[in-house]
Amino acid sequence: MPAAAVAVALAALLGLTGCDDSAAKPDATPKAAASGSGPAVVAPGRPGEPARTLSPEDAAREVVPDTPNSADYTYAQMMIVHHGQALEMAALAPKQASSAQVKGVAGRIAAAQGPEVSAMRGWLDRNGGPRAQSGHDHGKMPGMATAAELKRLRAARGAAFDELFLKLMITHHQGALAMATEALSDGNNVQVEEMATDVIAQQTAEIERMRRM
DSSP, X not given: OHHHHHHHHHHHHHHHHHHHHHHHHHXXXXXXXXXXXXXXXXXXXXXXXXXXXXXXXXXXXHOOOOOOOHHHHHHHHHHHHHHHHHHHHHTTHHHHBOOHHHHHHHHHHHXXXXXXXXXXXXXXXXXXXXXXXXXXXXXXXXXXXXXXXXXXXXXXXXXXXXXXXXXXXXHHHHHHHHHHHHHHHHOOOHHHHHHHHHHHHHHHHHHHHHHTO
């Protein structure tokens, strides 16, 4: 009997020790949370640079407002005009081109750039409308066909149209790439950045397609 009593006492003591140990563990969590350190924020690096781990406070300080600047307004205004000329040229292809490939390129240009013009006009409306273009001249936009070149394109038919259309449109797209690259470098608004990135992706692919024709 004494031995049994000792065994019971030891079992009770071990049980109490286990309870005390489990009760102590929840206290550790509030102490860790009370340190004031929130979850870390991983900030992606720029191309070629590693990601960084920031505190929530540092991450909040690095957020830059995307208020549109003059480069954003200039890009939207000028690209509306630039796209407008591409749409004018593409509209000639269904009746004047002889190549099905050229007609296909013209159709894709019309399908893509029409909605892009609407999107840029909507962006201007939402952000206060047109702004002064700081001396930019639509006639000097890169890649724009001259009045004489457009006259020749309107008069051309068949293979002559195909050749001239591809030549003018490749140059036109290259101008758009230059404008979009400048907007990415000098602009500040994320929506303009997205539109410029789309232009670069689409028109780079189209230039390669036209060069192979």
